[in-house]
Amino acid sequence: MTADVTTRANGQLPGTVGLVLATAVWGSTFLVTKDALDTLSVANLLFWRFGIAALILLAVAPKRWLRLSPDEWRKGVWLGLFLGAGFLAQTEGLRYTSAAVSGFLTGLMVVLTPLVAAVLFGEQITGRGWAAVAVATAGLALISLNGWSLSPGSAITVLGALLFSLQIASLSHWATRDNSYGLTAVSVAVTTVVCGLAAVAGGGISVPTQTDELVAILYLAIGATCLGLVLQAWSQSYLSATTAAIIMTLEPAFAGAIAVFIGGEVLTTRMWVGGLAILAAMFIAEFGPRQCCDAELQRVEAL
Numbered sequence: 001m002t003a004d005v006t007t008r009a010n011g012q013l014p015g016t017v018g019l020v021l022a023t024a025v026w027g028s029t030f031l032v033t034k035d036a037l038d039t040l041s042v043a044n045l046l047f048w049r050f051g052i053a054a055l056i057l058l059a060v061a062p063k064r065w066l067r068l069s070p071d072e073w074r075k076g077v078w079l080g081l082f083l084g085a086g087f088l089a090q091t092e093g094l095r096y097t098s099a100a101v102s103g104f105l106t107g108l109m110v111v112l113t114p115l116v117a118a119v120l121f122g123e124q125i126t127g128r129g130w131a132a133v134a135v136a137t138a139g140l141a142l143i144s145l146n147g148w149s150l151s152p153g154s155a156i157t158v159l160g161a162l163l164f165s166l167q168i169a170s171l172s173h174w175a176t177r178d179n180s181y182g183l184t185a186v187s188v189a190v191t192t193v194v195c196g197l198a199a200v201a202g203g204g205i206s207v208p209t210q211t212d213e214l215v216a217i218l219y220l221a222i223g224a225t226c227l228g229l230v231l232q233a234w235s236q237s238y239l240s241a242t243t244a245a246i247i248m249t250l251e252p253a254f255a256g257a258i259a260v261f262i263g264g265e266v267l268t269t270r271m272w273v274g275g276l277a278i279l280a281a282m283f284i285a286e287f288g289p290r291q292c293c294d295a296e297l298q299r300v301e302a303l
Contacts, residue, residue, distance in 0.1 A: 015238030019247045022231035027254025029224045030099040030106075031262065033091060036216040042091045043199035044206055045217065046084075050192040052221035057185040065182035075174045076183045080190020082167035087191065088198055090160030096153025100267055101143055103255020104275045105157040110248075111136040111281050112165040113172075120166075121173050128284060136281035142274025188225070253279060 036045050058065060068076065094102045111132050117123040140158070167187075175183055199205045208214055256275060260267060267275075 012238055015235040016247065018231050019235035020250065022228045022235065023248055023250045024254045024258075025224050025228050025231075027103060027251045028258050029220060030094065030103045030255045031259050032216050032219055034094050034099045034102075036213060036220075037091070037095055039210060040208060040213055041199065041202055041206075042088060042095065043195050043202050044208075045220075046087050046091060046195040047192060047199050047205060048208060048217045049220040049225065050084075050087075050188055050195060052217065053225035054185070054189040054192045056222070056226050057181075057188055061181060061185075065185040068179060068182045068186065072174075072179050072183065073186060075170070076186030077190050079167055079171055079174075079183060079187035081194060082163050082170065083187055084191035084194030086160045086163030086167060088160075088195065089156050089163060093153045093155075093157030093160060097151065097157060098259060100256040100259035100275075101154065101271065102157050103251070103259065104143055104271075104278055105140065105154060106161050106164070106255075107251060107278055108136055108140065108158065108161040109164040109168060111278075112162055113168045116162075116165040117169040117172070120169060132281045132284040135284060136278050139274040139277030139281060142277065143271050 033045065065076075090102070090106055093105075097105075114123065114125055114129050115133065118125050143154070171183065196205060208217060253275075256267065
C-alpha cells in the first residue's frame, strides 16, 4: 500500500465526520436565515453575510485572486451573478415557505445541475439521470403543489435552485485546482455587490444593530460560508468524489430535521414522502455514471 493510499485510508473516518459537520452547518442555515428575516430584509441579510465572507476570503489569500487572468475574472463575475441571484430568490422564497420545505427544494440543484450542464456545455445525460429527474419532479409535486399550481414561496425557491445549478455547472466546467479559490473569492465579492444593489433598490442598506441579527450574520458568514468551505476542502482530501457527494446530499435532510426538532415546524406525511423522493433522486443521480457532472462540484452553501 502506497503512502498516499495509507494516508487516505487513515483519514477516511475524520474526513467523513468533517464533511458531515459541514453539511449539518449548511442545513442549519435555512432555520437561521428564516429567523433573521423577522427583522432584516432579504437583500440586507445577504449583503452583510457575503460582504463579511468576501472580506475574509479576499484578505486570507490575496495572491490567489490577484493572479487570475481576464477570462477567469469574467467567469468569476458570471459565477457571482448566478450565486447572488440564486440566494436572493432562495431567501425571498423562504419568507413564504417553511425552512424544512425550502431546504428540500433547494436540494433539487443536485438533480438540476446535469440538465443545466447538458444545455450549456453539451454534457450527456444518462438514462439514470433522467430517472433521477423524474423521481425529483414527483417529490417536488408532493411537497409544493397546492392544487394544480405551485405556491409562490415554493416557485421562487425552485428558481433559486435553478440559479444555483447554473453556478455549480459553470464552476465545474471552469474551475481548476489553481484558480478555484480565486474564482470563489471573486464570485463571493460579486454576490455582495448584487445583494447590495438589491438592498439599495429595496430602500437602502441598513446596519444591523440587534444582537440576534449580528449573531445570525456572523454565523452565516464565518460558519456557513468560510468555515464550511475549509471543512469541505480538508475532508475531500481524504474521501473519494462519490463518497463526498453522497454525504453532501444529507443537507436537505439536516435542514428538515433541524427545522422540526429545533424550530418546531410540522411536516405532514405527504411532505415527508415528497422529501424522501427528492433525497432518493439525489442518490440516484450521485450513484450514476459521472460523465455528466463530476461529484467534486463546489458546494453552493460553502461559497
